Amino acid sequence: MRVQLNARNRAYEFEAAPGEKILFAGLRARVDLPYECGTGTCGTCKARLVEGRIDDGWPEAPGRKYLKGAGEFLMCQCAAAGDLTAEVASFVYAVDSGACPVADAAGVVADARALTHDVMALDIELDRPVDFDAGQFMAVTMPGVPGCRGYSMVNFARRTRRLEFVLKKKPGGGVSGWLFGGSQDGRGGAKVELFGPLGKATFHPSLGKHLLCIAGGSGIAGMMAILARACEERYFAQYRGDVFFGVRTMADAFYLAELAAFRREFSGQLAITVALSDEDVPERAARDHPLLRFERGLVHEVAKKAMQGRFQNVRAYLAGPPPAVDAAIRFLLLEAKLTADNIRYDKFS
């Protein structure tokens, strides 16, 4: 199917496969269509149908609350039902030639293991190698679960066939039911479909700024890739890094050994703080994890206090539950006076 996409500055034409989401077809053709979550929640990819018909894969998508006029639809959820013309009310350019190409991939679950009582690590083996930037995510479709979900890569490697993800169990969540049902380490060999890499909250070592990472819960996933990339390039030999990882209690924390390993090499320049919102810091925490700091409090408040007076030349990466991300944005803009282009996050939840 032929899709003509009229943007404020020009028009694009690209081919969409039957059933393929218009957003993904455009990104595959290197048209940098507006999107953020890619999974039906944020409303950023809204477009207006000018001519032709669409198939809406998820008419109940929460992101539809941002649509108003008749004919508006979410490009991440709708496929072309024939040739069509659509319009987006923003400037659209070609995808930056340095960006990693996006494509479909098929994967199998190679390993699934519990990190805490409600968080799992999921390793997926792909049918072909992919490239991605640190901080990016994949739209992942699980068998029998409608729609797709965005999950950030935990590992960082070039031309890799193995991707690591973190999944949080959510009450009533379709993916949780699939993954957390059955035996804890089951699901090995299950087939999943992926599309990506997606997301603009990426880190490149050419950045030349101090790093501030504020993550709540499973939001730490993308930060792990950013830290892996930064350590690999010895970024912290030159720039400071401050990582704040918020969880409810010590029992909810994970990746502490991996975080400590990042710090071991750059102890003078990299600080990693675990913020516990729902309990006082147990005595054993510091004893068991001598390279990490522990504080009681909400992660953005702990970060704000610890970073006081150190916001010069800082790039912030944020991830986690939307209220935590919003609170962090608020203090970074209004109090720390960071400019908007130095606050990076992809709103998906």
Add this chain to the structure above:
Amino acid sequence: MGKRFVCRVGDVPANAMKECEAEGGLKLLVANAGGEFFAYQAVCPHQDVPLCEGLYDGAMLTCHMHLWQWDIRSGAPVGLAETALERYALSVDGESIYVESKSALEMGGLFAGASEPTLAKLAALAKREEYEQGATIYSVGDAAEDFFVLDSGRVEFRIGRDERTSPAGFMLRKGEVFGWAALLDSHPRRIARARCEERSTVLRIDGRQTLQALEADPASGYLVMKRLSALIARYLAEPGAK
């Protein structure tokens, strides 16, 4: 549009903002910046998110969705924002705040901040024209003598000739400037067709006389040319742009 009552001074505390409905149903964002009041469109020009849900510190307004930002005193875009906010002239009479809409000329990013005398000269040059849906404002090859400022409606562009034309963008915001070849020495002819896709009102302004007015006021002229080059760069960011 005449003066319309919008709210009372006490409704908007110092360095806070509030969404208000002016007489006649127009929704506006009223911001208090250190005791001075400003009125803007109520929703973000990016995705129509209510701006009153955003962040405001008394100087900078930020939409919480994608962090578009504006200077509260001018409505000029800052950082990631791609366009200015539609600003309304505001007056305070005793305890009451009234608004009036600004002319398209002042609103557009191109002339905001130019001196009052120069703006007055440009306003005197501007001819208001109304076009029916489907009407063509100019065609490929026409002499590029005037440029245009959109007041209302929607104008679409096509490049190419006869059957072989392709869409090349569209204008839909009050204050947007098009046909700017008239402000450039090296582009005497139109390279696109401009057609009204809705009933539209535009200001038609003579390019040569505008350049003369700007030469007579180099400070304003520098500001306008700086904005014009940024505007052109936005379209020429890649091949195939208008």
